[in-house]
Amino acid sequence: MERTDGYGDPTKVMVAVNESSLKGYPHPSISSRSAFEWTLSKLVRSNFSGFKLLFLHVQVPDEDGFDDMDSIYASPADFKSMKERNKIRGLHLLEFFVNHCHELGINCEAWIRKGDPKEVICSEVKRVQPDMLVVGSRGLGPFQRVFVGTVSEFCVKHADCPVVTIRRNATECPQDPVDD
């Protein structure tokens, strides 16, 4: 039995989170943190039992292997250890969000999937059926978007639930806006 505010099942908000491209694990990206903070301050507010947060972290296989470019893979065990390391890094990221919810007394779940973030987020929405999806966005201009693609735009179009996109504050934007 989940605690609720007496108004039926808690509102299930899925929040897609990823790591910072500047600081790496366990640091969440600026836009993930913005999305999380917006969810807490604007939606959940004081109604901790009325919401359940679902944190989905999608690890991109290539990106995660990048740091291992200099590594030597000589046996199956080497690959296994790389996979273990990636898993640990992902868990560190999720810990940030889960700890925060735990401190506030907000029910939550968090998990990791591998693949193309936009595709995986949409398929997880189909599977889990949240009431809404919150995605952070770097707020890139049209020119930058052509090169980097944006997960949020894809989800707005294709996810099977209401989607809200939270743009980073202009003040938090790093020197290269593609970073996050």
Place this chain on the structure above:
Amino acid sequence: MERTDGYGDPTKVMVAVNESSLKGYPHPSISSRSAFEWTLSKLVRSNFSGFKLLFLHVQVPDEDGFDDMDSIYASPADFKSMKERNKIRGLHLLEFFVNHCHELGINCEAWIRKGDPKEVICSEVKRVQPDMLVVGSRGLGPFQRVFVGTVSEFCVKHADCPVVTIRRNATECPQDPVDD
């Protein structure tokens, strides 16, 4: 002084509403009602003092004049009476939403603007600076969208605040999906 849940200013949610194309005033469109019901059940829930709802109804000048095609305009007073009628019809629509909020004890404001809904909604977002905008959507397919255009898609791209689009339930879709 506004009442709040103790977590700072209430979250200001702007809800764009329009009349039903089937029943006319004072009936809200199916998608406006869906957007409103979603806002109450999924966001506000029991936290009545944590939210303030802002209902914006944009009247399209041409559309509103349509019923008056057979009227005869012989004097400035005739135009004035038409304008009065449109105003009264718009007020009836807003009454539906304001009454509902009043019964629940949710702080709200409602107003009417004239013009192109997508443009006016975005300019009112700039002026009022809500924390988020909720727009209903008929959930039309790509083929239908070409002909009718969609306000929600425009707002998602251009409004200066987080936007959430609420699609009608498939069960509530009228025979002609362009109707609402």
